[in-house]
Amino acid sequence: xxxxxxxxxxxxxxxxxxxxxxxxxxxxxxxxxxxxxxxxxxxxxxxxxxxxxxxxxxxxxxxxxxxxxxxxxxxxxxxxxxxxxxxxxxxxxxxxxxxxxxxxxxxxxxxxxxxxxxxxxxxxxxxxxxxxxxxxxxxxxxxxxxxxxxxxxxxxxxxxxxxxxxxxxxxxxxxxxxxxxxxxxxxxxxxxxxxxxxxxxxxxxxxxxxxxxxxxxxxxxxxxxxxxxxxxxxxxxxxxxxxxxxxxxxxxxxxxxxxxxxxxxxxxxxxxxxxxxxxxxxxxxxxxxxxxxxxxxxxxxxxxxxxxxxxxxxxxxxx
Numbered sequence: 001x002x003x004x005x006x007x008x009x010x011x012x013x014x015x016x017x018x019x020x021x022x023x024x025x026x027x028x029x030x031x032x033x034x035x036x037x038x039x040x041x042x043x044x045x046x047x048x049x050x051x052x053x054x055x056x057x058x059x060x061x062x063x064x065x066x067x068x069x070x071x072x073x074x075x076x077x078x079x080x081x082x083x084x085x086x087x088x089x090x091x092x093x094x095x096x097x098x099x100x101x102x103x104x105x106x107x108x109x110x111x112x113x114x115x116x117x118x119x120x121x122x123x124x125x126x127x128x129x130x131x132x133x134x135x136x137x138x139x140x141x142x143x144x145x146x147x148x149x150x151x152x153x154x155x156x157x158x159x160x161x162x163x164x165x166x167x168x169x170x171x172x173x174x175x176x177x178x179x180x181x182x183x184x185x186x187x188x189x190x191x192x193x194x195x196x197x198x199x200x201x202x203x204x205x206x207x208x209x210x211x212x213x214x215x216x217x218x219x220x221x222x223x224x225x226x227x228x229x230x231x232x233x234x235x236x237x238x239x240x241x242x243x244x245x246x247x248x249x250x251x252x253x254x255x256x257x258x259x260x261x262x263x264x265x266x267x268x269x270x271x272x273x274x275x276x277x278x279x280x281x282x283x284x285x286x287x288x289x290x291x292x293x294x295x296x297x298x299x300x301x302x303x304x305x306x307x308x309x310x311x312x313x314x315x316x317x318x319x
Contacts, residue, residue, distance in 0.1 A: 086225025092121025
């Protein structure tokens with residue numbers, strides 16, 4: 001009961017990046033907790049995507065846990081930024097700023113979709129923090145590379161996406177109005193067709209994903225900027241930095257956006273990873289199956305604790 005009570009009391013703050021963008025940060029749980037979980041959300045989401053998991057995790061852990069959440073630049077309650085800064089490289093640096101300002105003690109990073117890519121970007125840029133400050137990592141429904149070879153990533157180089165990016169560059173306000181209207185009109189219709197269809201579910205998933213993006217509160221400038229980064233995603237080097245850490249790689253069996261095969265590829269390059277497949281789950285696995293994700297994070301925390309105990313014992317013998 002006490003774990004739940006402490007972990008549901010939210011504290012809000014604002015952290016400024018080195019280029020002056022205000023990031024909305026939320027913390028829950030006691031500062032004295034053994035581990036701090038830092039949650040990094042995906043494209044066109046915000047910290048609300050973690051609500052059900054935030055409620056489930058303390059119960060799964062069975063003890064107090066500290067959790068930190070933040071909205072990426074251009075998302076949620078965080079500030080907008082210049083269009084050219086909407087890149088994975090940049091949000092990897094932003095993650096470092098949040099860690100500096102809002103955490104102390106050992107950290108487990110938890111990233112969903114683009115949030116996982118941001119963690120990989122951070123690890124590549126801050127390799128000395130991996131294994132010292134960051135003691136575990138969870139990569140959920142994400143990829144390190146080859147995004148354009150499977151799932152909906154295959155459409156990243158399509159003429160439609162290129163036209164969208166050009167329209168945003170030339171007339172962002174007009175494109176924003178058209179996008180909002182298209183999404184709000186088209187999404188209910190597409191959803192009804194999807195529920196009645198028995199063929200071509202992947203085409204339906206592509207259409208529904210696009211319309212949902214257009215319906216979101218995220219600016220088209222933000223959407224277009226990160227789409228450019230996805231098209232050239234290559235964070236394979238970060239996996240070699242993370243390979244010695246206890247890690248969790250988790251994905252839903254019905255994820256059409258970042259299919260399970262991409263998680264298999266990530267886990268194969270992390271020597272101490274646990275690969276978890278949630279049957280029946282789609283891309284929003286943290287919302288659809290928060291208890292299963294919380295249980296997997298508890299197992300990760302247990303592995304982190306054992307690894308840290310072993311390291312301490314070895315260090316003690318050496319001394």
